[in-house]
Amino acid sequence: MAKSITQEFVKGLWDEIxxxxxxxxxxxxxAVTKSVENGLGMGVxxxxxxVCSNILVSLLRNxxxxxxxxxxxxxxxxxxxxxVELLMQAYTYALFLKLGIFIPLIVVNCVLLGRAEAFAxxxxxxxxxxxxxxxxxxxxxxxxxxxxxxxxxxxxxxxxMSVFGSSFQPFTFMVEAPGAFVCLxxxxxxxxxxxxx
Amino acid sequence: MGDYIxxxxxxxxxxxxxxxxxxxxxxxxxxxxKMETAIGMGMAVIFVLVMAGAITWLIEAYVLxxxxxxxxxxxxxxxxxxxxxxFVEMFLRKSIPALYKGLGIFLPLITTNCAVMGVCLxxxxxxxxxxxxxxxxxxxxxxxxxxxxxxxxxxxxxLLARVPKPLEDTAIGLVTAGMLSLAFFAFKGMV
Numbered sequence: 001m002a003k004s005i006t007q008e009f010v011k012g013l014w015d016e017i018x019x020x021x022x023x024x025x026x027x028x029x030x031a032v033t034k035s036v037e038n039g040l041g042m043g044v045x046x047x048x049x050x051v052c053s054n055i056l057v058s059l060l061r062n063x064x065x066x067x068x069x070x071x072x073x074x075x076x077x078x079x080x081x082x083x084v085e086l087l088m089q090a091y092t093y094a095l096f097l098k099l100g101i102f103i104p105l106i107v108v109n110c111v112l113l114g115r116a117e118a119f120a121x122x123x124x125x126x127x128x129x130x131x132x133x134x135x136x137x138x139x140x141x142x143x144x145x146x147x148x149x150x151x152x153x154x155x156x157x158x159x160x161m162s163v164f165g166s167s168f169q170p171f172t173f174m175v176e177a178p179g180a181f182v183c184l185x186x187x188x189x190x191x192x193x194x195x196x197x
Numbered sequence: 198m199g200d201y202i203x204x205x206x207x208x209x210x211x212x213x214x215x216x217x218x219x220x221x222x223x224x225x226x227x228x229x230x231k232m233e234t235a236i237g238m239g240m241a242v243i244f245v246l247v248m249a250g251a252i253t254w255l256i257e258a259y260v261l262x263x264x265x266x267x268x269x270x271x272x273x274x275x276x277x278x279x280x281x282x283x284f285v286e287m288f289l290r291k292s293i294p295a296l297y298k299g300l301g302i303f304l305p306l307i308t309t310n311c312a313v314m315g316v317c318l319x320x321x322x323x324x325x326x327x328x329x330x331x332x333x334x335x336x337x338x339x340x341x342x343x344x345x346x347x348x349x350x351x352x353x354x355x356l357l358a359r360v361p362k363p364l365e366d367t368a369i370g371l372v373t374a375g376m377l378s379l380a381f382f383a384f385k386g387m388v
Contacts, residue, residue, distance in 0.1 A: 026222035027311045074279060074308075078272040086268060101318050104271040108311040110223055177217050178379040185364075185371030192363040 005130045012134025017142055018111045020191045025111035028102050029143060030180040036159050039147030041095045043140025045088065045103065047133065049080045050112055054132035057120040064121075073116040074107070081106045111139060150174045150183055201332050208336035211387055214312050215344040216378035221312030225345060226370055228303065235349035239342025241303040243335065245285060246313050249278050250334025253317040254327055274317050279308045312341055348377055 012018075018025055032042040053076050057064075064072045085103050088096040096103065106112065115135055120128040151157055154174030156164050173179045214220050221242075228238040253274050261267050286304045289297040297304075307313055316337045320330040351373055360369050 026226065027219050030222060031219040070308075071279060074275055075272065078275050082268060082271050085271065101315060101322065104274075104318055105220075105311050105315055107271055107275050108309050108314050110309050113309060176382065177219065178375045178382055180219065181371050181375030181378055183375075185368045185373075185375065188371060189361075189363040189368040192365075192368065 005127060008127050008130040009134035009137075012131065012136070012138040013141065014138075016135065017138035017191075018135055020142060020188055025109045025139070026184075027105065028109060029146065030177075030184060032099055032102055033143055033147040033150055033180065034175050035151045035155070035157075036144055036147040037095070038098055039143035040140065041088075041092065042099060042102065043136070043143045045084045045099075046106060046109065046111070046139055047136030048084055049077060049106055050115060050136045050139075051129060051132035052080045052083075053077045053112060053116060054120040054128040055125060057116045058123060058125050058128040061121050069121065070113070070117070073113055073121075077112050077116070078107050111135065146183060146187060149187070150179060154179060201328070204329060204332050205336040206387075208333050209340040209343065210381065210384040213340045213344055213381050213384075214316065214337045215341055216374070216381040217385075218315070220315040221310050221341055224303075224306060224310050224312075225348065225374070226367060228306075229345055229349045229352050229370070232346070232349045232353060234303070235345045236342075237299055238303045238306075239338075239345050240299070241307055242310065242312065242341050243338040245278075245282060245304070245307050246316060246338035246341075247331065247334050248285070249281055249313050249317055250320055250330050251327075252277055252281060254320055254325075254330045257321050258327075270318075270321070274314060278313055278317070282308050312337070344377065344381070348374060351377065 028042055028046075032038045053073070056076050057073060060072070060076075081104060084106070085096075088099075088103065115131060119131045123131070148158060151159075152163055153171045154176075156162060156168040156170050162168075174183060208214075212218060215222065215225055224238055224242075228234045256273060256277060257270065261270060261273060266273075282304060286297070289304075316334055319337075320333060325333060352370060355369060355373065364372070
């Protein structure tokens with residue numbers, strides 16, 4: 001194993017930060033980032049599913065036949081998504097209603113399947129946990145930062161608290177669908193600029 | 198009849214699955230660089246989505262509901278969609294090779310297209326009847342194809358333009374998608 005556990009974790013935060021570098025799993029990134037709270041909730045849900053599915057996939061990697069591996073990954077991921085769905089329904093019902101359809105849709109988030117296929121299926125349990133945590137943290141970080149930008153500009157609030165005072169005229173474009181695309185595109189270009197690729 | 202037409206218009210234009218509901222963005226970005234691939238993907242989605250919409254509705258109504266298994270919906274739907282895609286692929290390869298070649302690699306990709314799963318879930322959440330589900334599935338898929346083809350046309354033009362270095366490729370694609378979405382935004386409130 002060439003890389004240490006820390007490196008596996010850190011790479012998810014910058015080098016392979018999912019929505020920007022890999023351009024995977026865009027749908028939730030665009031849809032749930034109307035506010036920081038939604039982004040954070042979605043991020044935590046994804047981290048949970050990602051870590052659990054990475055653990056299970058890497059534990060079972062010698063048992064799963066390679067021909068049907070994709071189907072097995074999907075079943076494993078779907079199981080944990082149902083767990084998250086039921087947990088959120090029980091403990092954070094308001095958030096569950098806000099995220100709505102996008103919780104079951106974690107199943108088809110390419111990030112999860114991508115990590116199972118590209119990492120967990122080939123590596124041991126401990127690196128897989130680190131990988132899941134890192135990529136998940138990166139995913140959460142980007143959701144929160146896009147959410148923050150859109151909420152502050154589009155609504156004048158941060159975590160529901162007013163930022164600019166009552167005289168602020170909200171830039172509603174940002175919280176609507178077109179703003180999501182433009183915002184993500186501009187942030188991606190910032191990342192490119194900073195990363196001087 | 199009028200209701201169905203209204204429903205179809207609202208699914209294609211007003212609530213466009215890609216530009217207003219953000220479902221299916223990965224293939225939207227991935228397959229829109231060329232017109233041919235965009236058309237192929239659009240056709241494949243229409244084909245699979247109508248079948249998936251019908252089958253998942255039947256499963257929800259006749260298997261999950263009677264046995265109180267609604268909490269298994271996610272896993273049941275994704276399995277249905279995955280096996281449906283596999284089945285359609287085998288069927289097309291055997292019987293309509295021309296179409297199979299046309300759709301090519303896009304068929305297996307549909308499994309992880311959240312538009313398909315998303316529409317199936319919307320049909321259940323909105324409690325549509327079977328006919329309504331068929332109409333919405335088809336029109337959502339048509340809307341997906343429409344947006345994809347429009348976007349591919351714009352993107353082919355952008356290839357010829359001089360784009361600032363950091364904005365190249367996906368970044369300018371996303372900004373363009375934003376503009377396109379703004380155009381569709383004008384339909385809001387129409388239905």
